[in-house]
Amino acid sequence: MVVRFAEHLVDQFEKEELMDHTMREHYIYAVVSIIERFLTVGSIICLGFIHKNVDLTVLFMIFFFSLRKRTGGYHAKHYWQCYIMTIIVYMTVMYLCHHVQEVACLIWILLGISVVVISVIGTVNHPNLDLDAEEMQISQKSARYVLLIECGILCIAWYLHIDNSYVYCMMLAVILCGFLMILAKLLEQEVKRDEA
Known part of the structure; x- marks a missing residue:
């Protein structure tokens, strides 16, 4: 349609x-x-x-889409699959923002792993992107800069004792980007650099 x-x-x-x-x-x-x-x-x-979560929604979208645009990662084959997964992931993130207090240590560990993954890989060159070597370098550098900025904002928010739901929302956006990169790698959903 x-x-x-x-x-x-x-x-x-x-x-x-x-x-x-x-x-x-x-x-x-x-x-x-x-x-x-x-x-x-x-x-x-x-x-x-x-769900009266507009502030968390906007914060999540800013953090997630800013990083996701540069990191790449798993992509569904069809738009309707992407749409359904996006809505499910969004609802899950909104739920977790308010209910992860019990597993806060795990969230910090997952954030650390995601930061390392994004820092090391930078960008997953998905076939839909099909970046050449120069574009890949620019995208990787850009992803690392955005990650640095987002981590800085996270540290400041945590230091200033901003409401935990906001901090977890930002953390989950970064974790999700790292997870989607790992998933794309595991499913071999990428153009290898020597092919780019």
Whole structure:
């Protein structure tokens, strides 16, 4: 349905001579990506309003998407799979933000492991990204900078005794990025650097 809508929109662009017909597939891909991103983020924000977690939702999305964009990691084959997994993960994270007090030590350990994973690997070159060597270096460097900034914010929040649910929310975003990188590696969902 999304693809059909994107194709119809691109057809309109062509009729109005707003684009070169040789770029048709690129435009369709771009429109589909924008719509899917809008649906996913919109759904998450709506759930945040429904569950009165808008502040945690926005914080999680900023931390997670800032890092995820640069680290790569596991990708589902189809958008609907990605959408369902994203919603389930989001709901799980929101639940855990309020209920991980009992396992706080485990969360800190998982954060440490994720920081090491992200620092060492930097970026998983998923076939959808297909980064060349130079793009890969830039992405890895960028991922490490974002990780450093997020860890700095986490340390400051912890030092200032900010509400634990906010601290855990930020930690879980980093942990999730590390986990998705490991999962992509285990499932061999990457373009090897010598192939890039």
